[in-house]
Amino acid sequence: MSAFLDVSSLSKRYTSKRGLFGAARSMYAVNDVSFQMTKGRVVGVVGESGCGKSTLARLILRLIEPSSGTVRFDGLDLLKQRPREMRRLRARMQMVFQDPYSAIDPRYTVADAVMEPFQIQGVRLSSAARSDMISGLLTMVGLNPGTASSYPHQLSGGQKQRIGIARALALKPALLVLDEPTASLDVSIQAQIVGLLERLQAEMGLTYLFISHDLALVKYFCDEVLVMYLGRVVEALPDTDAPARHPYTRTLLDSTFQPDPKLRRRIEPLAGEVPSPFDLGPGCAFATRCPRASERCRVETPLLAASGGGHAVACHHPD
Amino acid sequence: MSTILKVEGLRVAIGALTPLSSVSFSLEKGETLGLVGESGSGKSLTAMAIMGLLPLIGGRITGGSVVFDGSDLTALPEPAYRKLRGGRIGLIAQNPMTSLDPLKKVGPQIDVVARLHLGLDRSAARDRTVELLGELRIPEPASIYHLYPHQLSGGMKQRIVIAMALAADPDLLIADEPTTALDVTVQAQIIRLLSDLIRDRGLSMVLITHDMSVVAQACDKVVVMYAGTAVEYGTVAAIFDDPRHPYTKALIGCIPRGLAGAQRLKGIEGTVPSVAHYPQGCRFHPRCLRAEAICAAVSPPFIASHDGAAACHFAGAVG
Known part of the structure; x- marks a missing residue:
């Protein structure tokens, strides 16, 4: 069966103008992202600010043009479609934005x-x-x-x-891309909207790509999860109960508090914050903060590799 | 244990409106109290009332008392308040960008607090700031000072704001959504830092948040607010294990527990009323599944006892 949505080696590179004090710099907002979606499934994309999840959403609907890679929707290569055909196709793939105000x-x-x-x-x-x-x-x-x-x-x-x-x-439409549809809402309203989306998906057999920074919400709402860090997918979980194997996914899990004082977390100090996406060197982008980082992590970029059962992880030292 | 802050029957007016009423709680030394609620519930207004900042927004306290370490603040003249704010009471605001002067180096912005409130000279204040930055686990504090x-x-900016709040060695911290603008991994680090400071320095804290998971992680006591009043008050264990107000129960039911089993989310029908349209009787009754005739007619009393309290006609019978 061919995938309903097939994203292959998709990248978006931005280059800044030559600045007052230096040469032009470049960054990958989305870097070599590949995944497939089956019709009727809900796939979550989770990550912190600047990980490229919203850029990925816009690339898939071709609201912005990728630097390289392909997106196939129901067998059609989207990047080969002319504007008129693209417009017609967009009736079948729609987006819900974060900020309903704007x-x-x-x-x-x-x-x-x-x-x-x-x-x-x-x-x-x-x-x-x-x-x-x-x-x-x-x-x-x-x-x-x-x-x-x-x-x-x-x-x-x-x-x-x-x-x-x-x-x-x-x-x-058949595909709905939801870009943080509840991030600007209060929790009681978020729960209403999530309930509505669940009902519509069941009634209309919709396929959802659900973008969010909230891992607890993604695990609640989605069938499969892609975890992004600095433009790359670092882990693909085939279902929400699959144990996380990438140290970044585990950090995200450990940082997500539970609404239950009996489940308080022991918060381990994590070195630093997300580094600047400009001119990332070779190696794993998480290596600067990763407790497991070795010399190899600093020189060789780990690629997303299948580890059985639909699970894939981009790490030299996974759990 | 001795009480550091006691608020009783607090009532605030802005012009002809009464956006806040019936707020009561007490905070013991060394404790963290969470003020939790959705937008428009009055949690920030409560903090402004405690800090004597209501005149800034044209508001005034029209009833009740705010007793800080034995003295009533409701009648405190502005010059005395000015000594208290930033002195014995430190404030951590939500957005670190608006708390810091973008044109000044961060170090001297912290110095000025110690110079003003503790009367330190320039070099003593500076030594103290660098030491404080180290205590907040800021790497290379002597060079960060000059950025x-x-x-x-x-x-890092939020750590600087925390340093400013701590610079005059306060007894009480008021933190207004201190992690809302931050990514989850950074939020976890800041919550850990605040918890350590409370413990190591014997501080007390009022933590204002919309996030019940942050409350569960970091607070000893909780005040749940809705539409400008406190609806429930109690220990964090009582609030989460045995909520007595239907709103508290519903609010907890809105949070995805993606990590601990898939209980379906229950939203709360309707929306939070605005201050000009607060309903008669219990303000939650139009959205409450338990509401009966009395709820629309009589406002349920909120009386804080040692064990906590709920403002609901059926507080004993919520099941």
Whole structure:
């Protein structure tokens, strides 16, 4: 069976202009990332700020152009599609953004916002069909159809995110890329939105790529997990119960507190913070902070290697 | 044990609105108390009231008392408050970027606190700062002293802000979302550092956070806030093992425990009311699954006892 989404050796390199005090510098926001997604699965991408997870999301939808690599969606090579074909394809692959405040045009009513995808795709609807569509979409995401005439500033953050989801689902896509869809919401609202996403996925058989910094949420919500660090996937977990083998994944787990005082963590001091992504030398990017780092880690970049059962880890000294 | 801070029936007005009422708790020496709630619950306002900063936002205390080490602060004149703030009470704010002057080196920004509050001369203050930076596990403190804020990482900047809060040797720390802007691995390090400081220096801390997992990790006692009032108060074990207020119970049910089994998340229907539209009776009743007629009519009393308390008509019967 061919993969629904097949990402292969995908990279995005940015180069800064020559500065006042030095030569141009370059960095890989996404570095040699490969993975496959099966239809109907929920794959999580987790990592700290600057790990490249949002860039990866945008590369997959071709909102930005990769420096190298390929993305195949349902057998089609996305990077070979012309703009018109790409636009048509985007009806089948949509994105929900982190900040529902800036994702919706403040001058649009809720009805305008959820109908915008039809306008972009050039779909004309009769006014009866249009109002049916609007109330159907709003009901689907748990909003009262009466909110159709409201403006974004009249809505709460949770309601706005529901609009963002309704708009992403308007054209009945197969793949939804969710970029931190709950990061700017309170936990009680986050739980509502996560519940909504679970229900929609079950009802419509959607495939989700779920980007998040929150490992506990990813482990709760996703079937499979990719852990990123400084542009690379360092570990791919085939299911959320698979024991972590990469020292960075283990550090993330150990740093994630539990909502239970009986499960307090002994926090081990971790050296330093994420280094600058500019001009990373050879070797493992985590070596500067890794308790297991050896000489080999400082000279030879570990590549993501399958370790059985769909598990893959990029480490010279995995657990 | 002796009480360092006792807040009773605190009530705050801004213009014609009363955004905060019925907040009571007491903090013993050496303890950490968590003030937890979602946006708009009044936790930061409580901190501002304790610090005497309400005039900055046009607010004033209209009821109750704030007793710090035996003396009531509600009637304290501004010059005396100025000695207290940064002196015996240290503040750690959420965003280290706005707490630091971007145009000044970080070391002298810490010096000025000790010079002002402890009357140290320039070189004594400087020696003290370098020693303090070392205590906060900042590598090469003597050279970090001479750097500007923009040359430091987020976690390092937050350590500088903690150093400023500690510079005058305070008895009480008020930390307002000290790790919210940080990545999880850095958050874990800062929480560990704060816990060590509380223990080693015999400090007390009010930790303001929206994150119940941080509370479970770091606090001895908890005040749960909702829509401008305290709804439950108790030890961290009681709050998590046997929550007596339906909001506390619901809030805990919103947190993904991805690491310890897949209990489905339960959101809380509806949204937090805004200060101009607080409902009659219990402010949580429109969202509460247990609500009965009395809840919409009578505001449940919140009386803090030694064992804690909950502001719910059915506090004894939440199951």
